[in-house]
Amino acid sequence: MSERLAARFTACRENGRTAFVAFVTAGYPTKADTVPALLELEKQGADVIELGVPFSDPMADGSAIEAASVVAIKGGTIYSDCLAFVKEARAQGLTVPVLLMGYYNSFLAAGCEETCKACAAVGIDGFIIVDLPCEEAWRAMAPAAAANGLSLVPLASPTSGPERIAQAVECAMNPIPGMVYVVSLLGVTGARDTEAAAAKTLRLAECKAVVDSIREAAAKLGCTNLPVVVGFGITKREHVLEFSAFADGCVVGSKIVTEIGSGGVAAAGKVVRELSGGPLVVTNGASKGVEPPLKRQKVDLRSEEEKKKHADKWNFNNSVFGGRFIPETLMVAHNELEAAWAKWKVDPEFKAELARLRRDFIGGPTPIYHAKRLTELCGGAQIWFKREELAHTGAHKINNAVGQALLAIKLGKKRIIAETGAGQHGVATAAACAMLDLECIVYMGEVDTERQKLNCFRMAELGATVVPVTSGSRTLKDAVNEALRDWVTNIRTTHYIIGSAVGPHPFPDIVRDLQSVIGNEARAQCLNQTTGAMGHPTFTNGPGRLPDCVIACVGGGSNAIGMFSAFIDDKEVRLVGVEAGGVHGPWTPDGKETDKHSATLTKGTIGVLHGSRTYLLQTPDGQIKETHSISAGLDYPGVGPQHAALKACGRVEYMYTTDSQALEAMRLVSRKEGIVPALEPSHALHTTMELARKMTKDQIIMINLCGRGDKDMLHVAKARGVTIDTDVLLTKDDVAAKN
Incomplete structure (x- = not known):
């Protein structure tokens, strides 16, 4: 953990305070607002600040943060601006730790080593990278962060079993002890003001179990003070107090972003003061808060071979291409999917059923x-x-749709989501789901729903629900983003039939095998x-x-x-x-x-x-x-x-x-x-x-x-400049009425 981050958590503990972690999007509402916002958040009670790096395709962000990213990007905010904002805020007196939060492509484009050196130089303390699981982080980003004294914060979620929690703890402690961020619920970022009491009780219990498991795993590695913070759905002071019973910190993002968008920097500061309880007040003669050197020393228990083995199998041959860059919430499902496909693709009965459907249903x-x-x-x-x-439905897409629908049944999932561009994958998935009695939801960019109105109607006639996507460019990539958000939220009941040979491992393998x-x-x-x-x-x-x-x-x-x-x-x-x-x-x-x-x-x-x-x-x-x-x-x-x-x-x-x-x-x-x-x-x-x-x-x-x-x-x-009148006269009565 960086010196500054370690000191802040120690100070909060010594003064009986749950650390308040505040998120704000860089460049939102305008670039000129960011430095004043950082200073105001600290003034009003933020113990740690997450500065969001705007990204065009945020797969795990809710509407408020996604909209803020769109505004920031349109306003000209680029990655290097995020570093410049922190540098200027430090020059103006900002003292609390700052973590950059974003998606891996932003940091990869700048270069992992270059990013970490530059961030350390301007006073950034670490990173929370939503789509960089431990297995992928160990390749490049974690070593570069450690070499520059920066924290790389892993995430855990309600779907993280004991093995993944142990892995997150190991990642948080090696090479430099840091902290763990627990996602308190399945879904994307956003407010949960209308959450039912029973659902909230279940969420708190589930989240506490994850936090307790993290602490147990850390204790096995000799660490009794690894900070654990909790985020997602925290919008009121009472939420902070509820999580304070078992967590070291609470993260608030969407609420602050919404306030700064509607009321400016002062409004964001006001909500931080309300939720945090105000700035940290040292009441017991606390120390400077730096943990003992033993707790901060580099302790790397893994060999180079162990560091590589987790993620190398996700790439194609010896290339850099492939991988599994996804939110933690999806990791267990992908592990299950990988194991299921390895089993069923060689199962004689499964293969026979697939061959029968290729012949009798698809027409091969x-x-x-x-x-x-x-x-x-x-x-x-x-x-x-x-x-x-x-082939049935008019394209090759049906081969993959039928195969993955059969696989979903083997996984025990009856709800299917899909994305589509030209509509053929959507139609194929709708047909497969109709045949196999599965619920079907298809995400399609709004532009494409106009280009492919006939396919939209075909999907509806097959019983599918077509959801137009209005974010981004409103085309295929945005349909993929929205499908991923759905999957993050409904991972326990839903299978995502991805339509092309894209996405995280094992989807490219599955699609290739079926096609x-x-x-x-x-x-x-x-x-x-x-x-x-x-x-x-x-x-x-x-x-x-x-x-x-x-x-x-x-x-x-x-x-x-x-x-x-x-x-x-x-x-x-x-x-x-x-x-x-x-x-x-x-x-x-x-x-x-x-x-x-x-x-x-x-x-x-x-x-x-x-x-x-x-x-x-x-x-x-x-x-x-x-x-x-x-x-x-x-x-x-x-x-x-x-x-x-x-x-x-x-x-x-x-x-x-x-x-x-x-x-x-x-x-x-x-x-x-x-x-x-x-x-x-x-x-x-x-x-x-x-x-x-x-x-x-x-x-x-x-x-x-x-x-x-x-x-x-x-x-x-x-x-071609040809006008086709689609308001056709279908009956004799129609023709008679026209005449």
């Missing part, structure tokens, strides 16, 4: 098709389609395998050999990883992923950079979003950029970490196609082959035709036609 195996007229038009390589658009049926079938069909593990009596119309090139579109990347997975070890097969180039691609014709695209693997940099380390479209200080694509399913600022690893090792090439090129490819394929592809694979079709023209006639290109274009017709019509 989907055929391969030689697009002869398109081949003739291009004049080069043979073009073959893997016709996954013929690998596409590639496995396509490979066997190419080779005319009528027998064997992936053979089928109908596999007789293929070219009789492997393709020279396999192509798929890439947004998050599920259809592509499913297609590529069967060909990864076939070194003679070229693999090409095609992203959304948007209006012009990452650069305009005159060479200027533009953000009107979603070509993450072409233009992105490495960062952390939605639980994994991958390539992202982000600003230099780690804010996630808004993206653009005519295709809602490709309009995403990240990409599955497996694709990031495949790009880094050179096994897969990634290109991009623009909106206009995709529209033209859709029209050409529709008129040459009588098959209307979705906008997503239309991007890959453009690249397919371009590559085919440069290849010889004895060569073969196989493209995964992962979705059909029915869903896109209204959107495409508008893009």
Whole structure:
């Protein structure tokens, strides 16, 4: 623990006070308010201050803090400003400890070592990083913090069992003793003023049990004074007093943020005084509060191998891509999910049921098709389609939805949530849930609900509840954020069927495994395998050999990883992923950079979003950029970490196609082959035709036609300047009334 933090907790203990930890968002309401706010919070009774680092995609923050981050970012607040605010506040006399609270990507973008050195230099005492669990912290951030005398505060929650609590305590004590932050309830940050008495009693008891477990675990390591603070849902003085019975400190955030937003710095100070009971008053001749040196010395009980083993298995091969960057509340569920998938994916009965549903419900195996007229038009390589658009609900998404819905039943969870962009994953999940009698809630960006009104209606007809997301860019990434918030709140009863090969481990593995049926079938069909593990009596119309090139579109990347997975070890097969180039691609014709695209693997940099380390479209200080694509399913600022690893090792090439090129490819394929592809694979079709023209006639290109274009017709019509009257006359009476 930093000297300042140790001294403050000791002083509070010696004077019989529960430490009051106050949170405020940097740059909110304006940049000019932050330094005065820090000084006012201390003046009115804050013992420790958490300074929130604004982030574009806060998965565990409630509406008040999320809205504050949006305002701060729009007001020009960047990561370096947070350090400057603390430096100036220290110069003006701020003495209480300050912890930066935020999401890992902000610190990763600045560099872990650079961040810690700079923070120590300006008077910051440590970090609370919401999506950095102990396993990931031990890689880089914890050593860098310790080297600079800073605390890295781990979190514990009501879902943390004995093993995770012991791990949090070990993380809090090594290499430098610090403190533990206990999340008092399942959910996001925010006020709980209307909480029922029975619910509050249960929450207090559950929270006390977590705190007691932390103290027991610390005692086993020889520490009897490890500070434990409690946060979430504390909005009144009586709440502070209730938690004071067993905790060393209480954290208040949303209430202060709301007050400073509506009434300014003075209002925030007033609520701090009310909740804290006023500034610390030394009444018993307390010491300076510095703990004995023995308690502050570096004590690292783990070997280098032990530090690495926890998180290394979450990455792909030996790359930096993948991981599990999530709030503590979700950790146990992910461990359970990892163990369940390892068990059920090899279970004969589970596999048989999945195969039956692929055949009887989804309609597989989907055929391969030689697009002869398109081949003739291009004049080069043979073009073959893997016709996954013929799958039930119109896209490949159904494979993953059915498989994860079956897995949810094995986990004993009957409530399903999902996110969707183009709507196909939402429709597929709604269909799977209807078939298996599961509750279904689908989060969809408000922009996408407009682009995909027909799919929204299809989901509703299948019994799903569609929730429009109005935060952020109101597209796919924001739907993911909202789904994650739901999951954090309802983790005990809910399974999140993530729609693409993105997210924290083991989701990319699960999605790849469930979508690998596409590639496995396509490979066997190419080779005319009528027998064997992936053979089928109908596999007789293929070219009789492997393709020279396999192509798929890439947004998050599920259809592509499913297609590529069967060909990864076939070194003679070229693999090409095609992203959304948007209006012009990452650069305009005159060479200027533009953000009107979603070509993450072409233009992105490495960062952390939605639980994994991958390539992202982000600003230099780690804010996630808004993206653009005519295709809602490709309009995403990240990409599955497996694709990031495949790009880094050179096994897969990634290109991009623009909106206009995709529209033209859709029209050409529709008129040459009588098959209307979705906008997503239309991007890959453009690249397919371009590559085919440069290849010889004895060569073969196989493209995964992962979705059909029915869903896109209204959107495409508008893009082409065609007006379709959707207020159709459905009956004779309608026609008669009009006439």
